[in-house]
Amino acid sequence: MTAVAGHLVLAARSGDASAFEMIVHAETQAAYRLALSIVRSPAEAEDAVQEAFLRAWRDIGKLREVELWPAWFRKLTVRSALDQTRRRPRVREVDLEMALDLSGLERSVDTADRLELIAAFDRPSPDDRAILALRFYADLEIPDAAAALGIPLGTAKSRLHRALERLREQMRREP
Amino acid sequence: MNPEERLPGALHAALDAALDAARPSPDLADRIVERVSASGRRAARFNSRMLVAGMAALVLVVALVPLAISLRSNRGPAIAAPSASAASKTPTAPAGTLAHFDRDGLAFDYPASWTASVSGFNMHYITILDFLGTGTGLATCTAITPGPADQFLTSTECGAYLHVQPGQVAVELSSQDGPPHGPIDPTNPAGLSSGEKYVTVGGLPATFQDDLVSGSGAMVALNWTLSMPGEIYGTYSIHAEFKGPGAAEMRAQVETLVASIRYDPAAPS
Numbered sequence: 001m002t003a004v005a006g007h008l009v010l011a012a013r014s015g016d017a018s019a020f021e022m023i024v025h026a027e028t029q030a031a032y033r034l035a036l037s038i039v040r041s042p043a044e045a046e047d048a049v050q051e052a053f054l055r056a057w058r059d060i061g062k063l064r065e066v067e068l069w070p071a072w073f074r075k076l077t078v079r080s081a082l083d084q085t086r087r088r089p090r091v092r093e094v095d096l097e098m099a100l101d102l103s104g105l106e107r108s109v110d111t112a113d114r115l116e117l118i119a120a121f122d123r124p125s126p127d128d129r130a131i132l133a134l135r136f137y138a139d140l141e142i143p144d145a146a147a148a149l150g151i152p153l154g155t156a157k158s159r160l161h162r163a164l165e166r167l168r169e170q171m172r173r174e175p
Numbered sequence: 176m177n178p179e180e181r182l183p184g185a186l187h188a189a190l191d192a193a194l195d196a197a198r199p200s201p202d203l204a205d206r207i208v209e210r211v212s213a214s215g216r217r218a219a220r221f222n223s224r225m226l227v228a229g230m231a232a233l234v235l236v237v238a239l240v241p242l243a244i245s246l247r248s249n250r251g252p253a254i255a256a257p258s259a260s261a262a263s264k265t266p267t268a269p270a271g272t273l274a275h276f277d278r279d280g281l282a283f284d285y286p287a288s289w290t291a292s293v294s295g296f297n298m299h300y301i302t303i304l305d306f307l308g309t310g311t312g313l314a315t316c317t318a319i320t321p322g323p324a325d326q327f328l329t330s331t332e333c334g335a336y337l338h339v340q341p342g343q344v345a346v347e348l349s350s351q352d353g354p355p356h357g358p359i360d361p362t363n364p365a366g367l368s369s370g371e372k373y374v375t376v377g378g379l380p381a382t383f384q385d386d387l388v389s390g391s392g393a394m395v396a397l398n399w400t401l402s403m404p405g406e407i408y409g410t411y412s413i414h415a416e417f418k419g420p421g422a423a424e425m426r427a428q429v430e431t432l433v434a435s436i437r438y439d440p441a442a443p444s
Contacts, residue, residue, distance in 0.1 A: 020211065025204045032199035037190060046199055050207050055370075057211045083370070137190040167186070 009066040012057075020060070024053055031077045037133035038081035038126060051080040074138070075148045078130055085126035128163035135160055277439070279304050279350060280403065281411055284435040286428050289344075303349045307432075310345030310416070311338045337416045339394070344417035344425040346432070352409045359402050359410065376401050377436040394418045397429055404438045 008026075011019035031052060036045035055076050063072055124132065127149075134145035146156035200206075274287040281304070285291075291307045306312025337345040359380040360366055361373040371384045379402035385395075396416045403409035413433060417425040 017212065021208045024207050024211065028199060028204040028207065032203065033194045033197050036197050037194055042197075042199070046203050049199070049203065050210060053207045053211060132186065133190065136187040137194055 006066045006069075009060075009063070009069045013060050013063055013066065015061075020057055027053075027073065031073070034074065034077050034133065034138055035081040035084075037137050038078065038130045039084050044084045045081070048077065048081040048084045051083065052077040055080065071144065071147060075150065078134065078148045079150065082126055082130060124163055124166060127159065128166065131156060131159045132163050132167070276305065276307075276348075280439050281348075282437045282439060283432050285346075285432045301349055301351050303347065305348045306337075306345065307348065308339075308343065308345035308415075308417075310340065310343035312345055312347055313338070337414070339416050339418045341418050342421050344415065344428065346429060347412075347414045349412045349414075350403065350409065351412060352403075352406065358407055359400065371398075374399075376433055377438050379404065379438065395422060395426065397426070399433055401436070404440050 008019045008023050012023055028049060031049045032045055035048040035052075036042065039045050039048055052073065056073055063069065130149060131145060134140045134148055135142065138145075138148075140148065142156050142160065143153055145160075146153045149156065151159070272287040273284040274289070274291070276283050276285060276291070279302075285307055289308050291305060292312070303312075303314045337347055339345050359373075359382060361380045367373070367382060371382045374381050374383045376399060381399055381401045384398040394416065395418070396414065398415075399413040401411040401413065403411055415429040417429070
């Protein structure tokens with residue numbers, strides 16, 4: 001999440017809708033990217049972000065310290081994204097690489113490797129994708145990723161280990 | 176490239192490169208703002224920006240003189256309203272017996288072993304009616320003086336909070352009036368936030384959300400928003416938090432409380 005100014009969070013927590021609107025505009029893109037790393041289509045990512053902000057607005061009064069906003073909103077985004085993956089029938093899945101604008105990327109060997117990795121990344125379960133995305137895209141330490149997912153630290157460690165193992169296995173089978 | 180060597184460093188780089196190029200729809204933020212504006216909110220807070228600082232400060236001082244004065248060290252002078260704690264003096268009752276709440280148009284039963292405190296704490300459009308349970312409830316108002324870098328004038332921040340230790344339950348009972356609170360329309364799917372569902376409480380439409388707050392399974396939060404008979408823009412809110420051990424029993428206690436709710440005036444049959 002972006003570094004939203006504390007006074008905006010404080011004002012939003014006090015019911016200031018215009019302050020929350022500014023937060024929405026500041027956070028939407030980062031939240032969308034995080035959600036997109038977990039769900040499987042841009043539409044689901046946008047729905048997840050909308051739900052996250054609605055929950056944030058409803059519950060921001062419970063946020064005890066404004067400094068907790070980034071972790072708190074990240075958790076809401078992750079949960080909303082996971083809700084999307086569990087709630088909806090996957091009628092029209094879109095591979096992550098197709099959802100991203102890669103037209104500007106040079107088709108180099110490195111890019112091919114990247115696309116292969118992304119394609120492999122698109123196959124894990126939503127729970128695996130979430131822990132991988134939080135660890136390797138959002139750059140969270142494992143305890144913070146565990147908090148964002150709402151799971152115990154030990155569970156996060158084992159889930160991350162298993163997810164990486166599955167990814168490696170996937171790439172071995174499809175070199 | 177050996178896959179063993181690529182992960183996780185290469186995954187990191189691949190995701191960075193790909194996701195950093197991702198853009199949401201240009202109007203996504205505007206659509207979110209629109210939905211937020213149309214939605215209700217459980218705990219809107221009173222926020223008075225004092226454009227005429229001197230005059231407003233005088234009003235604030237007059238209004239809050241009877242209240243306890245405290246300091247919030249990093250924000251300048253602060254004024255705290257009287258807190259209401261569920262840990263107030265109530266005789267301990269045998270397990271299984273019930274006490275009765277009947278006030279502010281709402282009646283229900285709750286375990287007599289719980290403590291209860293009349294709050295009546297008004298936060299502008301929201302009134303905390305009561306804290307119940309074995310945990311602690313707290314309602315405060317704080318006058319916030321901005322620092323040199325802040326872009327706001329003096330304001331007042333009010334909030335209600337629950338605190339539960341393992342094995343404790345706390346319930347916050349409040350009423351809200353004025354838009355965007357109410358009416359609860361079960362035919363409107365857009366009236367629900369994520370995780371909420373429509374239910375009936377006391378014969379009237381309500382919403383319910385079962386919300387696991389902590390991933391350890393220790394903390395559970397339950398939210399009900401109830402219709403207020405005779406009021407278009409008015410709702411009651413019941414917010415319960417509990418932490419195991421004994422979570423199942425505490426959940427049952429809260430659900431029994433909600434199941435016993437009756438309105439005054441009574442809901443139309």
